[in-house]
Amino acid sequence: MAAKRKFNFPADAHDIVMLVRTSIETAVFIIFIYFLPRIVDFPQLSGLQLGVSAALLSSILFLVLTIRQRLQNKSIKSITYFESIADAILIIWLIFIFGGMNGPFFFFFFLAIMEAAFTFNLSIVLTVIIMGILSTVGEYNFQLYTGSSTFSFLSIFLLFFRIVTMGLIGYYSLSFMRSVSREQTTARKLRLTYEELKKLDRAKSEFVSIASHQLRTPLTAIKGYISMIMEKIYGEPPEKMEKPLENIYASNERLIRLVNDLLNVSRIESGRMKLEFKKVSLEEVISSILEELKNEAKKKDIYLKFEKPKKALLEISIDRDKIRQVITNIIDNAIRYTEKGGVTIKCKVQNEKYKIEITDMGEGMTKEEISHLFESFSRGKAGARLWTEGIGLGLYVAKKFIDIHNGKIWAESPGKNKGSTFYIELPIK
Amino acid sequence: MTKKILIVEDEKILADMYQDKFTQAGFEIVLAYSAEEAHKILQKEIPDLILLDILLPRENGISFLTSLKKKPELASIPVVAFSNYDDPETKKQAFKLKIKEYLIKTDYTPKEIIEKVKTYFKDEKSSK
Numbered sequence: 442m443a444a445k446r447k448f449n450f451p452a453d454a455h456d457i458v459m460l461v462r463t464s465i466e467t468a469v470f471i472i473f474i475y476f477l478p479r480i481v482d483f484p485q486l487s488g489l490q491l492g493v494s495a496a497l498l499s500s501i502l503f504l505v506l507t508i509r510q511r512l513q514n515k516s517i518k519s520i521t522y523f524e525s526i527a528d529a530i531l532i533i534w535l536i537f538i539f540g541g542m543n544g545p546f547f548f549f550f551f552l553a554i555m556e557a558a559f560t561f562n563l564s565i566v567l568t569v570i571i572m573g574i575l576s577t578v579g580e581y582n583f584q585l586y587t588g589s590s591t592f593s594f595l596s597i598f599l600l601f602f603r604i605v606t607m608g609l610i611g612y613y614s615l616s617f618m619r620s621v622s623r624e625q626t627t628a629r630k631l632r633l634t635y636e637e638l639k640k641l642d643r644a645k646s647e648f649v650s651i652a653s654h655q656l657r658t659p660l661t662a663i664k665g666y667i668s669m670i671m672e673k674i675y676g677e678p679p680e681k682m683e684k685p686l687e688n689i690y691a692s693n694e695r696l697i698r699l700v701n702d703l704l705n706v707s708r709i710e711s712g713r714m715k716l717e718f719k720k721v722s723l724e725e726v727i728s729s730i731l732e733e734l735k736n737e738a739k740k741k742d743i744y745l746k747f748e749k750p751k752k753a754l755l756e757i758s759i760d761r762d763k764i765r766q767v768i769t770n771i772i773d774n775a776i777r778y779t780e781k782g783g784v785t786i787k788c789k790v791q792n793e794k795y796k797i798e799i800t801d802m803g804e805g806m807t808k809e810e811i812s813h814l815f816e817s818f819s820r821g822k823a824g825a826r827l828w829t830e831g832i833g834l835g836l837y838v839a840k841k842f843i844d845i846h847n848g849k850i851w852a853e854s855p856g857k858n859k860g861s862t863f864y865i866e867l868p869i870k
Numbered sequence: 871m872t873k874k875i876l877i878v879e880d881e882k883i884l885a886d887m888y889q890d891k892f893t894q895a896g897f898e899i900v901l902a903y904s905a906e907e908a909h910k911i912l913q914k915e916i917p918d919l920i921l922l923d924i925l926l927p928r929e930n931g932i933s934f935l936t937s938l939k940k941k942p943e944l945a946s947i948p949v950v951a952f953s954n955y956d957d958p959e960t961k962k963q964a965f966k967l968k969i970k971e972y973l974i975k976t977d978y979t980p981k982e983i984i985e986k987v988k989t990y991f992k993d994e995k996s997s998k
Contacts, residue, residue: 650957654925657954658881661975665887668979674894697976704956715958 642711649707656700663693702838709841716763716845720756723764723795723867724749727786730769738776743802744783745776754788757795758870759846767839767850771799771863774835779803779860790869794848797865805861806854814852815840843867873991874898876917878908878934880926884975888921891980905929909937912944918991921983922969924953924960932960935967948990952983 667690670678678686708714731745738745775784782802789796806814815836843850847868854861875897879885882903889899900917902908905926920938924931931951939945951964952973961972970990973983 650955654953654955657974657976658884661954662881662883662887664976665884665891665980668981669887669891672981674890700976 645711649704653700653704657697660693660697660700664690664697667693698835702835705838706841709838709845714845716760718758718870719761720758721761721764722754722756723788723797724754726761726765727768727788727797730765730772731786733769734772734776737773738784741776741780743776743779743781745772746783746785748785748787750789754790754795755869757867759867760842763842764846764867767842767865768797768799770835770839771865775799775801775803775861775863782860793869795865795867795869797867798862799865800860800862802860805857805859806852807857811852811854815850872896872898873918874900874915875919875921875987876900876902876908876911877921878902878905878926878931879921879923880904881923888980888983892984895981895984897984905931905934908934912938916943917947919987920947920949921987922949922951924951924964925955932963932967935964935969939967950987950990 667686669675671683671686671690705714727747731747735745772784772786779801780803784799784801787798787800840850843865849866850864852861852863875892877885877888877892877899879888879901880903885901885903889901892899900911900915902911906929908920908922922931922935926934931953935949935951938947938949949967949969950971950973951969952975953960954975956974964972971986973986978986
């Protein structure tokens, strides 16, 4: 389908040039045809035969140029160059169709109507039709064949009519063909650009994988050596050094988590996150997480309670690794923001969905804070408290992970210092 | 009996670190800083386990693993891959080559790596 182009007559420099060129070419050619037999002697060929042969030749050339331009990946500039040559030849060819009604004439006439119709310019459509009819009728009233010369005032007037009509028809049919070929060129360019972008995106994703690998190497060294110093492998560190070492270790762990989150986010956003679905028991996952975090809770003297359902729940098809990360993240936060009391985890089946509730007795959140909870730190700001300990990307990634499982995650809190509850809902598959 | 572990790790800082911890934990450690070095070492001695980094200069861990599995006398050595390169495609390839586990280095302290590795020696009851 041709692109809808708003045609103002005359529109831009290009259009004016086109029209002027058409007129000049037309005029020159008419004069040439008139004078040609006086210069060269063609006893055997009549003007019509000459015209038809020239028309055939030029249409072949035009076809070749068009095909060539379409087969190759020419930039817009060179296509315009070819189009200009094709333009000129086509106009000349049209002028040659003085032999009356024939296929090509109607074909281009039809194209011209189409183009005028697409530009929704009814007056131009009517003009083209009327002039086409008149010029064809007028055709029979005079002959401009080389050799004969019957010029009456009517003939000249009708000749002028004919020239203008052919000019218009030529121009419009060319515009139509040009918009079609431009459409194809645009589509081709679009496809090429898309391939380029895909390549770039793939390179970027690989870059992130490699970048995170590079970031992780020094983080591994710090984690390893600090842990080994604390394990007294390098001798007994002075007691005063215990806290600073723990702080370094904790900060480093934060960096490691951040790099993990960045890698995850990059993968999710570029659609390269691969999930491995397996039938898993959520109770078993939660139990293993609590086993891992029980020391942390003990250190703060708060309890970790798991209220398991009386009957073992069905297994659920999920990416165990990702869901485990989400639940660990939430329970870990709950422990961090609770100073007394404890954290309770409940799990049940409700409305054909798995529902996990993690309730803490910690600092609680305002409605404002809850609304920004699952955004990445680049968007919006929550209370200072939420960002200082660096939840950072954790909940943003958690939400993404739950989203790709077609689940829901949200939080509620009765208010500041009244604790909070996080809810995770996963459809049973 | 002291277990011998071949650690293939191109980052010297990390190689030294793991050597310190593993030696302190009672293992005999042989270090290789590249796949080529590892090949040479394996021509002279057979370790009880190989800890293989995946992202290595020149020949990478996957290619090393492939040639390892082709040699019958070396194919049965348990291999634990460890790397900070967390690429699902690479992981899949490694598991196809029968590694015991693919650990992300930043997830574990050296002590924790030892705990993991202990379960994969040939005569121990392994979980995978």
